[in-house]
Amino acid sequence: MTINIDQANQKVIDAFMDARPMVTGVAPARDVIPGMHDNLLLHAGPPATWENMSGPVRGAMIGALLFEGRAKSAEEAEEMLSSGKFEFAPCHHYDSTGPMAGVMSPSMLVYIVENTTTGYKAFSGLNEGRGKVLRMGAYSEEVINRMQWLNDVLGPAVDAALKEMGGLDIRTLLAKALHMGDDGHNRLDAASLLYTNLLAPYITKTAKDADTASEIIKFLGENALSVLNPVMAGCKTMTQAGHNVEGSTIVTVMARNGTDIGIRVSGLGDQWFTAPAPVVDALYFPGFTEKDASRDIGDSTITETAGIGGFAMASAPALVTFIGGTPRDAINTTLDMYEITFGEHKHFSIPFLDFRGTPTGVDIRKVVEKNMPPRVNTGVAHKDPGVGQVGAGVVSVPMSVFEDALVAFAEKYGI
Amino acid sequence: MTINIDQANQKVIDAFMDARPMVTGVAPARDVIPGMHDNLLLHAGPPATWENMSGPVRGAMIGALLFEGRAKSAEEAEEMLSSGKFEFAPCHHYDSTGPMAGVMSPSMLVYIVENTTTGYKAFSGLNEGRGKVLRMGAYSEEVINRMQWLNDVLGPAVDAALKEMGGLDIRTLLAKALHMGDDGHNRLDAASLLYTNLLAPYITKTAKDADTASEIIKFLGENALSVLNPVMAGCKTMTQAGHNVEGSTIVTVMARNGTDIGIRVSGLGDQWFTAPAPVVDALYFPGFTEKDASRDIGDSTITETAGIGGFAMASAPALVTFIGGTPRDAINTTLDMYEITFGEHKHFSIPFLDFRGTPTGVDIRKVVEKNMPPRVNTGVAHKDPGVGQVGAGVVSVPMSVFEDALVAFAEKYGI
Numbered sequence: 001m002t003i004n005i006d007q008a009n010q011k012v013i014d015a016f017m018d019a020r021p022m023v024t025g026v027a028p029a030r031d032v033i034p035g036m037h038d039n040l041l042l043h044a045g046p047p048a049t050w051e052n053m054s055g056p057v058r059g060a061m062i063g064a065l066l067f068e069g070r071a072k073s074a075e076e077a078e079e080m081l082s083s084g085k086f087e088f089a090p091c092h093h094y095d096s097t098g099p100m101a102g103v104m105s106p107s108m109l110v111y112i113v114e115n116t117t118t119g120y121k122a123f124s125g126l127n128e129g130r131g132k133v134l135r136m137g138a139y140s141e142e143v144i145n146r147m148q149w150l151n152d153v154l155g156p157a158v159d160a161a162l163k164e165m166g167g168l169d170i171r172t173l174l175a176k177a178l179h180m181g182d183d184g185h186n187r188l189d190a191a192s193l194l195y196t197n198l199l200a201p202y203i204t205k206t207a208k209d210a211d212t213a214s215e216i217i218k219f220l221g222e223n224a225l226s227v228l229n230p231v232m233a234g235c236k237t238m239t240q241a242g243h244n245v246e247g248s249t250i251v252t253v254m255a256r257n258g259t260d261i262g263i264r265v266s267g268l269g270d271q272w273f274t275a276p277a278p279v280v281d282a283l284y285f286p287g288f289t290e291k292d293a294s295r296d297i298g299d300s301t302i303t304e305t306a307g308i309g310g311f312a313m314a315s316a317p318a319l320v321t322f323i324g325g326t327p328r329d330a331i332n333t334t335l336d337m338y339e340i341t342f343g344e345h346k347h348f349s350i351p352f353l354d355f356r357g358t359p360t361g362v363d364i365r366k367v368v369e370k371n372m373p374p375r376v377n378t379g380v381a382h383k384d385p386g387v388g389q390v391g392a393g394v395v396s397v398p399m400s401v402f403e404d405a406l407v408a409f410a411e412k413y414g415i
Numbered sequence: 416m417t418i419n420i421d422q423a424n425q426k427v428i429d430a431f432m433d434a435r436p437m438v439t440g441v442a443p444a445r446d447v448i449p450g451m452h453d454n455l456l457l458h459a460g461p462p463a464t465w466e467n468m469s470g471p472v473r474g475a476m477i478g479a480l481l482f483e484g485r486a487k488s489a490e491e492a493e494e495m496l497s498s499g500k501f502e503f504a505p506c507h508h509y510d511s512t513g514p515m516a517g518v519m520s521p522s523m524l525v526y527i528v529e530n531t532t533t534g535y536k537a538f539s540g541l542n543e544g545r546g547k548v549l550r551m552g553a554y555s556e557e558v559i560n561r562m563q564w565l566n567d568v569l570g571p572a573v574d575a576a577l578k579e580m581g582g583l584d585i586r587t588l589l590a591k592a593l594h595m596g597d598d599g600h601n602r603l604d605a606a607s608l609l610y611t612n613l614l615a616p617y618i619t620k621t622a623k624d625a626d627t628a629s630e631i632i633k634f635l636g637e638n639a640l641s642v643l644n645p646v647m648a649g650c651k652t653m654t655q656a657g658h659n660v661e662g663s664t665i666v667t668v669m670a671r672n673g674t675d676i677g678i679r680v681s682g683l684g685d686q687w688f689t690a691p692a693p694v695v696d697a698l699y700f701p702g703f704t705e706k707d708a709s710r711d712i713g714d715s716t717i718t719e720t721a722g723i724g725g726f727a728m729a730s731a732p733a734l735v736t737f738i739g740g741t742p743r744d745a746i747n748t749t750l751d752m753y754e755i756t757f758g759e760h761k762h763f764s765i766p767f768l769d770f771r772g773t774p775t776g777v778d779i780r781k782v783v784e785k786n787m788p789p790r791v792n793t794g795v796a797h798k799d800p801g802v803g804q805v806g807a808g809v810v811s812v813p814m815s816v817f818e819d820a821l822v823a824f825a826e827k828y829g830i
Contacts, residue, residue, distance in 0.1 A: 176604075179596055179733035180595045180596040180597075180604060180605050180733075181594055181595040181596050181605070181766070182595075189591075189595060190595050190596070190605055190608070193605070193608040193609060193612055194608060196612055196615075197608055197611055197612065197615075197632075197636035198636075200611075200612075200615045200632045200636065201629040201630070201632045201633035201636065202629070204619050204622075204625045204626075204628040204629040204632065205625045205626065205629055207619075210619045210620045210625065210628070211619075211620065213619040213625070213628070214616040214617070214619040214620055215616070217612075217615045217616045217619060218616040221612035221613075221615065221616065317766035317767050318594035318595075318766040320766075321770075326769065327766055327767050327768075327769055327770075328769075351596070351732035351733040351735075351742055352732050352742050352767060353742075354741065354742055354743075355736075355742075
């Protein structure tokens with residue numbers, strides 16, 4: 001078989017960049033995610049079993065059953081979850097992406113994000129804010145009540161607002177935010193402000209009264225990660241647009257579940273290449289240390305896969321106050337990522353590098369050749385179920401997944 | 416007389432930095448500005464007469480009389496203005512600051528910004544957005560109607576919101592915005608988003624209905640200069656806190672009126688040192704050139720006087736898309752300003768310079784010794800009344816005003 005890898009890769013990153021994700025609405029997962037059913041629970045990262053599932057994912061699964069009203073207590077939920085009654089699957093198998101534990105259950109509201117270039121739709125839940133939250137494995141009453149409020153109050157008003165405004169353009173929002181000190185993953189302060197500002201004039205009219213509108217706008221505006229989930233679903237539509245291109249060595253999925261980390265490669269279909277998830281080099285919140293940390297977790301690495309996040313750190317020097325390091329480290333991370341990517345983004349640029357496009361499209365050939373793994377920004381969850389976030393930092397994807405993928409590529413294409 | 420200039424200067428910049436400006440409300444100028452009266456019209460910069468008044472200031476004065484209902488036509492307004500019936504005075508003589516033409520008339524609503532450290536209050540009008548606006552010298556029906564809407568609809572709702580929230584902290588807002596790609600003067604994209612986000616949850620409740628709330632939030636959120644006026648009044652409270660310190664060589668006012676540019680120095684009381692206003696090195700809007708430009712104009716240089724704006728350009732590399740130049744020029748401008756300032760700000764920092772404090776407190780000794788004038792970011796108005804903005808750019812304050820001030824300083828203090 002004759003293949004032109006560079007041509008295939010160019011096609012892939014063109015598809016990434018031509019994707020135009022629009023957030024079009026919010027709906028229950030069971031109504032919009034193809035294949036979702038009552039006993040299906042989605043989680044971040046590559047496949048996991050109840051037995052090898054990390055603490056935060058277990059915690060979020062427990063919380064999901066409490067939220068769904070399927071269990072009355074954490075004990076009952078655990079029993080049901082270990083009984084074999086439920087099917088567990090990666091979000092990525094269902095056109096979805098979930099931050100941290102990434103657990104999505106049938107009744108949860110999800111954002112619908114459509115790549116208007118192709119019509120493909122991706123999904124992601126509603127963001128709960130920072131701290132003690134389901135996605136970090138917490139499931140206390142406070143956590144479940146907030147989830148209910150998101151489902152009953154915030155979600156429907158945001159859905160109606162999105163419909164009234166005719167959808168919200170995620171690519172334009174990200175392009176602006178990268179000029180306002182965001183990396184597009186771990187720092188979304190500007191993007192969340194932009195998001196709230198675009199929604200607020202509509203929420204005043206779609207919320208049931210002025211007090212409710214006020215409460216929703218305040219929640220969105222004070223949560224610096226409000227827009228993380230639609231951003232992730234937006235990035236999923238970008239990378240999916242470049243998936244399954246014959247002969248391409250570009251990574252289209254990188255995801256972790258606190259146990260394993262896995263990647264998928266455009267020219268290698270739906271095969272996962274996995275390794276144990278690494279420990280994050282993090283700045284810990286007061287009272288926590290590396291001993292408390294879950295291993296690397298979450299689908300939010302879809303942002304780096306699409307060319308932002310850790311790859312755009314040179315846009316976000318103030319992020320180092322949250323994850324550690326210096327502004328120089330932030331610039332160097334971006335410069336390093338140019339070494340292992342196929343192209344430079346035509347819509348996302350970095351002012352301080354003279355508006356150079358962000359490094360886009362991780363090429364497994366370059367990663368192996370340069371022996372330089374992708375670096376990603378991430379939050380860190382507590383390793384035990386029920387606790388929550390303990391820090392944030394930077395982590396490198398293990399080299400072995402790229403080596404394994406390159407071997408599989410060579411075998412498949414006979415080179 | 417024995418004076419310790421460094422000690423005096425330290426006292427001045429400490430006062431700048433310890434000021435804590437809060438936006439507390441909005442009210443008609445005549446009700447809150449001490450000394451405001453029916454026949455008083457304020458303008459930007461040092462003193463001006465009708466005869467030597469620049470086009471944009473004339474245009475805004477005409478607009479003000481139309482807005483006040485004192486004149487029925489531009490012709491009638493011009494006649495009244497040249498009749499000697501009205502008193503013209505710099506905003507700075509009335510604890511006020513106005514962007515560009517800076518015209519403030521008795522019925523216009525103004526922001527009240529209080530330095531809670533000292534109780535001093537400064538004032539500034541409501542921002543109209545970009546383009547064809549009164550502050551650029553335009554006075555068409557569209558301009559006057561917008562001013563009316565600001566006075567009748569937006570202003571009262573914002574006033575009630577500010578009161579309900581207990582005031583809004585301008586220093587904290589600016590500190591955040593400098594970490595989000597703003598310079599605090601010509602680029603206030605992030606600051607205006609922050610401002611709108613803080614106000615929106617209250618405006619939903621203080622506007623007369625949901626549609627009005629929606630309209631106000633949209634206007635504030637889409638105007639990247641929404642917060643410029645309260646920022647300027649905030650900076651005025653900072654620099655005023657350091658004014659009139661015996662023996663200090665720190666500049667406490669820099670302002671232009673399209674004819675002249677003037678400065679005041681802390682240790683030299685209320686004397687203006689003036690020179691003809693320079694022409695701005697600008698990026699012009701399509702269809703305009705330097706031939707259309709008014710000379711440098713506006714009180715917004717109060718931001719540079721306080722240690723942000725052009726002095727913090729290293730925080731705002733994306734600003735070069737609006738004013739010309741490269742990100743390297745932006746960094747160099749900030750680095751140069753350290754050469755002529757007395758200290759570094761303890762609340763305003765620049766991520767890319769390893770969170771170094773912004774250069775704060777222009778020292779006339781250093782300006783003269785280094786032969787390096789302060790550089791400021793600014794908008795450019797059309798030179799004729801009635802047109803509006805034609806560009807934006809960077810300009811240096813003429814050296815002669817610092818030389819004159821230094822001579823006066825030496826004379827006063829006998830050195």
